[in-house]
Amino acid sequence: MNGQMSKSANGANEQMSKSANDQSPISNLQSPIEMVDVLIIGAGPAGISTALHLVQMDAGWAGRMIVVDKAVHPREKLCGGGVTQTGLAILDALGLDFPAQHVPIREMRFQFGKIVHAIYGDPVFRVMHRAAFDHWLVRQAEARGVSVRQGVAVTDVQPTADFVRVVTEQGIIRAKTVVIADGSTSFVRRKLGWAHAAEHPPLARLLEVISPESADHPLFAGGIAVFDFSVQREGVQGYVWDFPSLRHGQTMMNRGVFDSRVRAEHPRAPLKTALTQAFSVRQCTLATETIHGHPIRWFDAGGNLARPRMLLAGDAAGVDPFVGEGISFALGYGQVAARAIAAAFARGDFSFSDYGRRVLADPLLSQLPQRVKLARILYRIKSPRLLAMVWYLFPLIVRFYRLVNRNIAPFSAAKMRRVKPLW
Ligand SMILES: Cc1cc2nc3c(=O)[nH]c(=O)nc-3n(C[C@H](O)[C@H](O)[C@H](O)COP(=O)(O)OP(=O)(O)OC[C@H]3O[C@@H](n4cnc5c(N)ncnc54)[C@H](O)[C@@H]3O)c2cc1C
Numbered sequence: 001m002n003g004q005m006s007k008s009a010n011g012a013n014e015q016m017s018k019s020a021n022d023q024s025p026i027s028n029l030q031s032p033i034e035m036v037d038v039l040i041i042g043a044g045p046a047g048i049s050t051a052l053h054l055v056q057m058d059a060g061w062a063g064r065m066i067v068v069d070k071a072v073h074p075r076e077k078l079c080g081g082g083v084t085q086t087g088l089a090i091l092d093a094l095g096l097d098f099p100a101q102h103v104p105i106r107e108m109r110f111q112f113g114k115i116v117h118a119i120y121g122d123p124v125f126r127v128m129h130r131a132a133f134d135h136w137l138v139r140q141a142e143a144r145g146v147s148v149r150q151g152v153a154v155t156d157v158q159p160t161a162d163f164v165r166v167v168t169e170q171g172i173i174r175a176k177t178v179v180i181a182d183g184s185t186s187f188v189r190r191k192l193g194w195a196h197a198a199e200h201p202p203l204a205r206l207l208e209v210i211s212p213e214s215a216d217h218p219l220f221a222g223g224i225a226v227f228d229f230s231v232q233r234e235g236v237q238g239y240v241w242d243f244p245s246l247r248h249g250q251t252m253m254n255r256g257v258f259d260s261r262v263r264a265e266h267p268r269a270p271l272k273t274a275l276t277q278a279f280s281v282r283q284c285t286l287a288t289e290t291i292h293g294h295p296i297r298w299f300d301a302g303g304n305l306a307r308p309r310m311l312l313a314g315d316a317a318g319v320d321p322f323v324g325e326g327i328s329f330a331l332g333y334g335q336v337a338a339r340a341i342a343a344a345f346a347r348g349d350f351s352f353s354d355y356g357r358r359v360l361a362d363p364l365l366s367q368l369p370q371r372v373k374l375a376r377i378l379y380r381i382k383s384p385r386l387l388a389m390v391w392y393l394f395p396l397i398v399r400f401y402r403l404v405n406r407n408i409a410p411f412s413a414a415k416m417r418r419v420k421p422l423w
Pocket residue numbers: 041042043044045046047068069070071075077078079080081082083084152153154155181182183184187188206207208256294295296313314315316319324325326327328330
């Protein structure tokens with residue numbers, strides 16, 4: 001533990017005389033200045049996972065960190081809410097029992113036209129309403145003594161040699177280290193001019209529609225989730241998903257379209273048209289006012305993931321461009337960030353020059369560059385005949401990838417078979 005511990009994050013604010021550096025309009029309001037060892041910006045899965053992993057390493061970290069989020073949980077977050085086996089394993093290792101309010105997916109279908117491969121598991125993954133999932137995670141952190149300040153937006157970030165000065169709506173925090181976990185559109189990244197290395201912004205486009213659905217629907221009855229890549233024929237670099245889910249106990253269908261844009265040189269597909277067609281194939285009507293969109297930042301191999309005293313985690317760092325899986329990776333970033341922070345305090349070296357290497361050495365996060373390559377290969381193909389051949393050979397491709405990295409397809413290839421399409 002760090003001998004020069006700052007005043008407890010949970011205790012009284014440390015009032016300090018303001019330096020010239022603190023003469024901003026906000027500091028003129030006589031707001032308190034606090035000092036803390038670790039400030040986590042964003043109480044989504046990445047931020048809360050960082051807090052939970054620190055506390056798991058040493059309960060004393062609870063008093064040395066503050067988590068701030070501009071939203072108040074439960075807050076809505078556009079998301080399918082699918083948590084795969086890799087994410088479930090991280091939660092399990094943290095000693096957390098997954099909440100009962102979810103839909104266990106026992107059959108995951110990969111579809112292209114009439115070619116459908118089903119993968120079975122008990123479950124293959126779990127679908128939980130994101131607002132409820134994130135709220136549950138926040139409560140787990142609070143139960144372990146972590147101070148999570150909700151409804152507190154960060155409005156400015158100024159790194160100095162000895163600390164990072166973070167301006168929030170409720171005052172100024174001087175943090176020895178800052179975890180930037182404020183999502184795909186990361187305000188902090190933009191504020192710091194933290195550029196990406198990729199030629200084009202590494203942002204996937206997603207549209208989502210959630211509508212009430214009967215519990216008798218075959219996807220609910222069978223615990224089936226569908227990843228329908230047929231929209232690749234329309235130029236979408238991704239798929240349409242159908243996830244049975246629950247919201248406040250009511251059965252809902254979570255559908256949407258994911259367009260990775262890893263091939264930025266290809267024209268942008270009209271996503272609303274693709275979604276409308278997908279709904280019509282499923283014999284459902286799509287009310288355009290129910291469509292919501294949000295990007296996912298994907299992993300940028302050449303990009304910096306850290307600066308002195310600052311680490312990126314979760315969507316702010318970049319997740320998976322292949323299927324847009326982000327929750328497991330956000331949880332994984334939290335583990336790696338927590339270890340990097342503990343090592344920094346132990347050594348007294350806050351450069352975080354090894355954070356990028358730590359990310360690439362992690363069994364889960366090391367998949368990200370591979371998933372970028374995989375997405376670039378698959379989403380390059382335009383010919384419908386070649387696409388059909390690739391999807392026909394899907395089981396063989398999965399087996400090959402499992403030989404390269406078992407974690408990349410976290411399910412048993414033996415439990416895969418061809419099934420009839422539902423539409
Ligand atoms: C439509 C859609 C569907 C998806 N479906 C899936 C899926 O089924 N499975 C899956 O694994 N992934 C899915 N994802 C990806 C997944 O949602 C993200 O990867 C995941 O939320 C990343 O978590 P995070 O903690 O990095 O960021 P977030 O969950 O976005 O959390 C960031 C937090 O930072 C806070 N914040 C932002 N700005 C500030 C500020 N200035 N000050 C303070 N706080 C701030 C926000 O309020 C928020 O709570 C989907 C994404 C989209 C858009």
